Amino acid sequence: MIRALLVGLLALTLAACSKGPDQTTLENEVQQRLQQAFGANVLSLEQLDRRGSASDANAPPGEKRLVIYFDSTLEVERDQDFGSWDSPGVASLISALGAGPRGLSGIRSGGNKQGDLLLAHGSLIYRQQGDGWQAVVPQGFKAPPAPETIEPGVGQTREQLVAAMSTALNLSPGGTGVKERAIISDEVSRAVSNIQGRLSRLQKGFPLAGGPAAGQYARLAQAMTSLLHPKGLQLMPLNTEGGLDNLRMLRRGDVVLALSQSDMAQLAVNGSGPFAETGPYSGLRALASLYPEPVHVLVRGDSPVRDLAGLRGKRVNLGQPGSASRDTALAVLAAHGLQPEDLAEAASLDLQQALTAIRDGRLDATLQVIGAPADSIRAASEAMQLRLLPLEESAIRQLEASRPGTFATQVAAGTYPNQTAPVPTLAVSALLLCDAKLSAGEVDQLVRQVFAPDNDWLAAGSIQGEQLSPANARRGLAIPLHEGALRALGQPQEPTP
CATH class of the missing domain: 3.40.190.10 (Periplasmic binding protein-like II)
Structure with missing residues (x-):
C-alpha cells in the first residue's frame, strides 16, 4: 500500500515536472525580457495565458527542453515608436517574446501612446535542470517560403x-x-x-x-x-x-x-x-x-574573437558571389585593415549555410547585411549561442565618408537572444527603386x-x-x-x- 502510494506520488511529481515552469516563473521571465530589451517603465505584462507546450526537437543530445506557448497582453507605459530605426522597437519585441510577425498586434504606425495594449502570441524554450526549469532562448521564428506572386496558379x-x-x-x-x-x-x-x-x-x-x-x-x-x-x-x-x-x-x-x-x-x-x-x-x-539593414558580424558565443581585427587568420564567410551584401562586407573588412587573403578561408555561402557551418565548427564567423532581426539568426540561437562583433568607430566613420548610402547605427539590445547591450555597426537602407x-x-x-x-x-x-x-x-x-x-x-x- 505504502509502496503504491510512493509510486503514485513520484508519478505526480514527474508529471508536474514535465509541464515545465509554473505560471509565476513564466510571467517573471517574460517581464524580465521586456525590461532587458526596452528598459524600465516602457512595457508591462498585464496578462499571460499558457497555451500548451511541446518537446523541443532541436534540443542537444541528452538535454530535455520544452517549448512553452503563451498568449500575452502588454500595456505601453509611456509613448513608444516601435517602428523607430534608432531605439528598441518591433524587432526587439518580437525577439523577446519568441513571436512571429503575425503573432503580434496593436502596433500603431507613427508610434503607440501610453495606455495602449499589445497582444502577442509567443513562445519560450526551457531546459530541465534537476527538479527545475531554466529559460534558454525565445523560440526562433521560421518563416514560410514566400510565394512567387499573388496571382492564382x-x-x-x-x-x-x-x-x-x-x-x-x-x-x-x-x-x-x-x-x-x-x-x-x-x-x-x-x-x-x-x-x-x-x-x-x-x-x-x-x-x-x-x-x-x-x-x-x-x-x-x-x-x-x-x-x-x-x-x-x-x-x-x-x-x-x-x-x-x-x-x-x-x-x-x-x-x-x-x-x-x-x-x-x-x-x-x-x-x-x-x-x-x-x-x-x-x-x-x-x-x-x-x-535599415545593419551589418551583422557573427561568431559563436564562446569564440575568443572580440573584434574584427581578431578575424585575421580565421575562417570567415563573406556572402554569396555577386550579392550586394558581399560587396558591403568586403568594404567593411577593408576599413578594418583586412583583405580576403588575410583570412584562413573566405567562404561564399548564404546566411543559413554559414550559420550551420559555424555550429558545426567549420567556420569561425560570418558577415551579412540584413534587416534585424534576421529569422535565421534567431532560429540558429536555439542550437548555439551567437555573438555580434562591434565595428570600430573609426572604421564606421571612414565607411560613412567613402561609401555614400551607409550610416552609423546600433543593433538594439534584445534584438537577438542573449544580446544584453546594443552593438555599434554600419547600416544601409533597403530602397524601393524605379527609373523613368x-x-x-x-x-x-x-x-x-x-x-x-x-x-x-x-x-x-x-x-x-x-x-x-x-x-x-x-x-x-x-x-x-x-x-x-x-x-x-x-x-x-x-x-x-
Missing part, C-alpha cells in the same frame, strides 16, 4: 514552364550532372522571371524584383503586394538573386520596381564597383528608403499607399515592413528621389549627384 505554372523550356531546348540530357542541372535551372528560371516581368508590364502591372525565396526582400515584396492589391495597385513580386541582380533587371527593363541596398544603388548611379562595365545608370531613382519608365502620377500613388497608416505589415508577414515611416523615407539615400516620390512625401527636390 502562377507559382505552379512557373515550375512547369521551367521544366518545359528545359525539355524543349534539350538542356538536361540524361547524362547531365547535378551541377550542370543546377546551372540550367538557374538560367531558365532567370529567363522565366524576365518573361513574367515583361508580360506583367504589358498588362499595366508593376513587376517588382524582390529577392531569394523566403528572404527578407521576398517577404517584404509579398507583403507589399497583398497590402496594395485591395487599393487597386497590382504588383507582381519576382524571386531573384538579390539586390545586385535587381538593379541589373531594372536597368534592362525586365521590371519596373526593385528592392536593393542604398550603397549598391549609389554605385549603380555612378557606374562604379560591380557596375563599372555597364557605366553610370543616371536614370535610377528612389521611391523611398524603407528600413514610371510616371510621376504612378509613383505618387505608389508611395502614398506604401506609407499608408492603415497598412498592417506584421499581419502581412513582414517584420521589417513595420519600420516604414515617412520620417525615414530619405534616410541613407545617396541617389535622387523620383519626382512623384517628392510630391508624395512633400520633400524639396535634391540635386542630382
Whole structure:
C-alpha cells in the first residue's frame, strides 16, 4: 500500500515536472525580457495565458527542453515608436517574446501612446535542470517560403514552364550532372522571371524584383503586394538573386520596381564597383528608403574573437558571389585593415549555410547585411549561442565618408537572444527603386499607399515592413528621389549627384 502510494506520488511529481515552469516563473521571465530589451517603465505584462507546450526537437543530445506557448497582453507605459530605426522597437519585441510577425498586434504606425495594449502570441524554450526549469532562448521564428506572386496558379505554372523550356531546348540530357542541372535551372528560371516581368508590364502591372525565396526582400515584396492589391495597385513580386541582380533587371527593363541596398544603388548611379562595365545608370531613382539593414558580424558565443581585427587568420564567410551584401562586407573588412587573403578561408555561402557551418565548427564567423532581426539568426540561437562583433568607430566613420548610402547605427539590445547591450555597426537602407519608365502620377500613388497608416505589415508577414515611416523615407539615400516620390512625401527636390 505504502509502496503504491510512493509510486503514485513520484508519478505526480514527474508529471508536474514535465509541464515545465509554473505560471509565476513564466510571467517573471517574460517581464524580465521586456525590461532587458526596452528598459524600465516602457512595457508591462498585464496578462499571460499558457497555451500548451511541446518537446523541443532541436534540443542537444541528452538535454530535455520544452517549448512553452503563451498568449500575452502588454500595456505601453509611456509613448513608444516601435517602428523607430534608432531605439528598441518591433524587432526587439518580437525577439523577446519568441513571436512571429503575425503573432503580434496593436502596433500603431507613427508610434503607440501610453495606455495602449499589445497582444502577442509567443513562445519560450526551457531546459530541465534537476527538479527545475531554466529559460534558454525565445523560440526562433521560421518563416514560410514566400510565394512567387499573388496571382492564382502562377507559382505552379512557373515550375512547369521551367521544366518545359528545359525539355524543349534539350538542356538536361540524361547524362547531365547535378551541377550542370543546377546551372540550367538557374538560367531558365532567370529567363522565366524576365518573361513574367515583361508580360506583367504589358498588362499595366508593376513587376517588382524582390529577392531569394523566403528572404527578407521576398517577404517584404509579398507583403507589399497583398497590402496594395485591395487599393487597386497590382504588383507582381519576382524571386531573384538579390539586390545586385535587381538593379541589373531594372536597368534592362525586365521590371519596373526593385528592392536593393542604398550603397549598391549609389554605385549603380555612378557606374562604379560591380557596375563599372555597364557605366553610370543616371536614370535610377528612389521611391523611398524603407528600413535599415545593419551589418551583422557573427561568431559563436564562446569564440575568443572580440573584434574584427581578431578575424585575421580565421575562417570567415563573406556572402554569396555577386550579392550586394558581399560587396558591403568586403568594404567593411577593408576599413578594418583586412583583405580576403588575410583570412584562413573566405567562404561564399548564404546566411543559413554559414550559420550551420559555424555550429558545426567549420567556420569561425560570418558577415551579412540584413534587416534585424534576421529569422535565421534567431532560429540558429536555439542550437548555439551567437555573438555580434562591434565595428570600430573609426572604421564606421571612414565607411560613412567613402561609401555614400551607409550610416552609423546600433543593433538594439534584445534584438537577438542573449544580446544584453546594443552593438555599434554600419547600416544601409533597403530602397524601393524605379527609373523613368514610371510616371510621376504612378509613383505618387505608389508611395502614398506604401506609407499608408492603415497598412498592417506584421499581419502581412513582414517584420521589417513595420519600420516604414515617412520620417525615414530619405534616410541613407545617396541617389535622387523620383519626382512623384517628392510630391508624395512633400520633400524639396535634391540635386542630382
